[in-house]
Amino acid sequence: MRISAKSRHAVAAMIDLGLKSQQRPVALVDVLDDHDISLSYLEQIFSRLKESKLVEGIRGPRGGYRLARPAEEITVADIIGAVEDTSARGRKGRVTGRQSVAHELWDDLSQQINDFLDGIKLSELLGRTNITEFARRHPRHFQFDKRRAA
Amino acid sequence: MRISAKSRHAVAAMIDLGLKSQQRPVALVDVLDDHDISLSYLEQIFSRLKESKLVEGIRGPRGGYRLARPAEEITVADIIGAVEDTSARGRKGRVTGRQSVAHELWDDLSQQINDFLDGIKLSELLGRTNITEFARRHPRHFQFDKRRAA
DNA sequence: TAAAAAACCTAGTACCTTACTCGGGAATTG
DNA sequence: CAATTCCCGAGTAAGGTACTAGGTTTTTTA
Numbered sequence: 001m002r003i004s005a006k007s008r009h010a011v012a013a014m015i016d017l018g019l020k021s022q023q024r025p026v027a028l029v030d031v032l033d034d035h036d037i038s039l040s041y042l043e044q045i046f047s048r049l050k051e052s053k054l055v056e057g058i059r060g061p062r063g064g065y066r067l068a069r070p071a072e073e074i075t076v077a078d079i080i081g082a083v084e085d086t087s088a089r090g091r092k093g094r095v096t097g098r099q100s101v102a103h104e105l106w107d108d109l110s111q112q113i114n115d116f117l118d119g120i121k122l123s124e125l126l127g128r129t130n131i132t133e134f135a136r137r138h139p140r141h142f143q144f145d146k147r148r149a150a
Numbered sequence: 151m152r153i154s155a156k157s158r159h160a161v162a163a164m165i166d167l168g169l170k171s172q173q174r175p176v177a178l179v180d181v182l183d184d185h186d187i188s189l190s191y192l193e194q195i196f197s198r199l200k201e202s203k204l205v206e207g208i209r210g211p212r213g214g215y216r217l218a219r220p221a222e223e224i225t226v227a228d229i230i231g232a233v234e235d236t237s238a239r240g241r242k243g244r245v246t247g248r249q250s251v252a253h254e255l256w257d258d259l260s261q262q263i264n265d266f267l268d269g270i271k272l273s274e275l276l277g278r279t280n281i282t283e284f285a286r287r288h289p290r291h292f293q294f295d296k297r298r299a300a
Numbered sequence: 301t302a303a304a305a306a307a308c309c310t311a312g313t314a315c316c317t318t319a320c321t322c323g324g325g326a327a328t329t330g
Numbered sequence: 331c332a333a334t335t336c337c338c339g340a341g342t343a344a345g346g347t348a349c350t351a352g353g354t355t356t357t358t359t360a
Contacts, residue, residue, distance in 0.1 A: 002155075059326070112270075
């Protein structure tokens with residue numbers, strides 16, 4: 001499990017895509033408005049998202065990116081997993097078959113975090129926009145519920 | 151929100167401390183057995199944990215580290231927050247008063263992850279270990295100190 | 301009281317990741 | 331054809347991770 005700034009960019013970009021693209025693809029230049037990163041870097045992030053089949057790219061004028069699946073079938077865990085380095089680097093050496101108990105427990109925890117994130121759909125995030133806006137303007141009347149995964 | 155290898159080390163080390171220290175402090179050298187990092191680096195991590203009042207250090211022979219509070223009063227969020235860089239870097243400039251919707255949603259999500267981790271106590275993690283299973287694989291942790299066994 | 305054990309501290313460093321820059325293709329549209 | 335956009339690769343600077351090395355201080359114990 002690993003969450004960094006890259007995750008933030010990716011999730012935010014996917015939200016943007018969900019918000020802006022109803023049927024037409026969205027060009028990265030338009031996604032860029034909301035982010036403080038370069039086009040090339042955003043391209044690299046989308047390259048990962050595409051690799052993981054979360055988005056599809058359409059070339060040429062009026063091209064751009066589009067969600068490859070409905071937002072209901074995309075979870076936050078999917079997005080983070082796509083951009084955070086999933087390759088062998090995370091668990092390199094690990095020659096010994098037996099791991100320490102502490103690390104086993106960490107792995108459990110890590111799995112739990114992942115399950116938690118896997119329970120949050122992109123569509124859910126998109127659905128919060130109005131609520132968020134409302135909460136920002138009327139903080140006294142609203143609080144986010146702390147949902148707890150079982 | 152940010153979770154990296156450092157978090158893993160820190161959580162695993164705290165688990166070790168919880169498992170090994172019943173009343174005596176545990177020397178970092180003994181914590182080290184289960185980790186694949188250097189003593190100095192582990193010291194640096196414990197420096198952070200101490201700063202955050204999660205552990206206390208006892209100097210001198212038979213010294214070591216001990217949980218500063220009962221494991222019931224320490225959460226995973228506490229541990230990760232202690233070692234992951236808490237300084238200004240996370241939310242730097244932020245010149246503009248208004249943030250993009252996508253980033254606001256990310257912040258909500260980030261808060262949710264934090265709440266989730268804040269709901270997991272160290273004692274809970276410790277409780278997940280089957281103590282006999284642990285003893286089978288790590289018998290030396292249940293013996294008196296090797297250097298002065300008696 | 302001397303020696304050893306351990307935390308504690310500081311500084312430097314190799315490597316990896318992040319984020320960027322540049323320079324191009326390749327596909328599609330009008 | 332020309333513009334637009336994705337796509338791809340290579341190189342790079344800054345910063346963080348993790349390590350290395352060397353100390354100092356405190357405390358125990360012989």
